[in-house]
Amino acid sequence: MDGFKTRLSHSLQFRLSLWLSLVILAMAVPAGVYSFFSAFHEANDLQDDQLRQVAALVLSRDLPPATPDRRATGKMKDDESKVIVQILAPAQYAGDDDTSLRLPADLPDGIQTVKVGHVPWRLFVKPAASGQRLAVGQQTEVRDEIARDSGLRTVMPFVVLIPILIALVSIMVRGMLRPIARLSQEVDRRDDQDIRPLDEQHVADEIRPLIGSINRLLRRVADNMDAQRRFLADAAHELRSPLTALSLQAENLAATDLSPTSKARLLPLRQGLNRSKALLEQLLTLARSQNTGAPQPSQVTQVSLQAALRRVVEDSLPLAQANQIDIGVEADTEVTLAAQEVDIVALIRNLIDNAIRYTPPGGNVEIRLHAQPGLVSIEVEDSGPGIREAERERVFDPFYRVPGSDQDGSGLGLSIVKSIVARLHGKIELQHARSDAPYGLKVIIRLPT
Template sequence: MKRSLQKQLSLILGSTIVFTGLAAAVASFALGYSEAKELQDHMLRQIAKLDAGSPVARRVPEVPPQAARQVRIKESESRITIIHLPGNARPAWLGADLRSGFHTLPTDAGLLRVFIQDTPSGERTVVTQPTEARDEIAVNSALYTLIPLLLLVPLLTALLVRIVRRELAPIARLSRSLDQQPADRPQAIDDDGLPAEITPFVHAINRLLERVNHLLGQQRRFIADAAHELRSPLTALSVQAENLAHARSLEAVRDRVLPLQAGIERARQLTEQLLSLARTQAGTGGGPAVQISSIAREVIAELLPFAEARGIDLGLDEIAPSTVRGAPETLRLILKNALENALKYTPEGGEVTLRLLSEGQSAVIEVVDDGPGIPAAERERVFDSFYRLPGAGGEGSGLGLTIAREAASRLGGVVSLHDRPDGRGLLFRYRQDRQQ
């Protein structure tokens, strides 16, 4: 089960409030109880002082012992008793050797809190109060401070849950907004009214949606271009098949089979390039360390029969061996398409060289030919899908350089076209940071 951020925040913060509230309540109760006890002791002391200074108290010693009686304050919640010695009879629980001050003494009726005050004349005033009554008063006083705090804890918890739900509501609105986006044309999310903590996340989503839109646009253009480019060779194949069906002799069949085979081969090559372009656009960078020279030799061995058939001198010039990081198939696509493009447009008897070198921290691959070259104004357009130079010969489909650039971008490299510095022709260059 997925963890709910709202429940987690509510639980953590709510528990913090509850435990903090309980701790505060216990502390408040303890302080209130202690202060109530101190107040009661202070009250006993004040009663003793007031009683000792009153005329009645000064006349108490003159009362005969047999007629002496204890003075009681008839208050049900206090139950305070004042004893004057030697005027009143000494209770059994009151020892004669007790010093002045506060004492807690056991009696038959329970514990008593006793305050004893001696005067310079030898009189003694004893003020008592049952601890049961004192505890009851102290507890009631402490509860008066405790109850509001206890009532505040659930109120704060409910308020906290409501605040968390309200503050996380923009995330729910954001999810609904994303669900309502069209799958084929997602739009950027508006960040108005969103918390500052969520805004970077929304910006990251918007950047992702922008890349998705770009990829979808590429796919739509690719599908449209592929459909357009496949229509012509398939139509030609259909016409050639019909012509073959109307052949009246074996020689006519043989003559018409050759163009049909050539058309099938062109369609096969175009389909293979379309699939390579689609795989390259959908691929990712990264991969193991790859020796460029080993892949270069494999590609040259694969294309050597085609070069020999046209009398082209295809060679490898390894100036500095290098290693790059990436998928070997992607690097192979770059080399193969660059070499195929050079071989197609180099005239018979020409020369194509694959050169491997190193410049600083970069590995460089160059394909040099002595063909017609490409005008500087057209060197960016030839990387567009299915674009071919006006009047260009050969049987290319306009995808070779497009595939090379797409593969280079996946590996983090850069492809470019330049004039051949030592004469007529074109120089294809691929640069990528090399691995030591």
């Protein structure tokens, strides 16, 4: 019952279907009852007319209207449905014949309902020319049964059609409200970066204002996100110059003649400055990759994935050698993609950087490029510890790092990768490279061409 109430108060579709069904029933039930009774009465009238006609027929033919003749009619299957025709006679006469009804001789002329024994009969009494009186009759029960049948036959279409009508109404209401369901599915399917306006053109007039409001809200959200991104980019940019100046000062200081203690103290300072510079670069890359606006056409070119990969691998070789990591590259024929080159480089750089840094010395990193019609895939697989399934959503959050990561890092790398993949309308998947520990991480990126 609670479920019913909730649906009644929350579901427009349910309410519409219910009310329309109730209206249909409210119209149809009285109409059905009226039809039944009018058909019933009509059938009764018709039967009265039949009695009159039989009487007229018998009198006009001047047939001997003695008693109902069972021998002549044969054994009737439905004995009680018969019409009796008999002369009204004094009781002692009638009593001689057990097949005739014991009708009182003083019945008035005309149509009437009379109880004979305990059985009600409908009788038509008509005087004949001979002075005798003719009674034509039928049991009321039989008549009523026939009339009921006729009434039920007129009600039958209602009984059959109303459930069909109610079902059709529900189907129609559901069909009409389907655009709303489709709209919500469309919104649900979107990822959190996708704040394009919803289609306002191909919807019903009643829904359009709602979509207009949602679109205005989406625009405000987009403006807000833009402002945040610009703030992030501006802040990172503003910090860059003083930080560069500081690094320069530290380098200058390192070049001077310092005491061993001072040199030892300077080292962490320089490392800290380098980490801060790296963080700032990552922040700038993230702000740029989260730009929701379409890139300038002049910035989009056919980027060669092999060339970008080669560049990143060359840049990463010193780090790989320092960590004793073997890098293998497997690339199909030339694969190009319409994109901004900085995006592709940042994407590959972050993946290879992670693979090298999180893989223990002696491990290896495999990079594969594959092209299929309409799709390119970039796979980066390493022999490191991998990422547990429970962490695979969270590692894409900005600044999130898996607890226990002993490497330097900002936690921005995979957020950058995710933003770039979303911008290129691609998909990203994290898997274990092997089934036994160390599981290794396999990142698969699929981009439409």
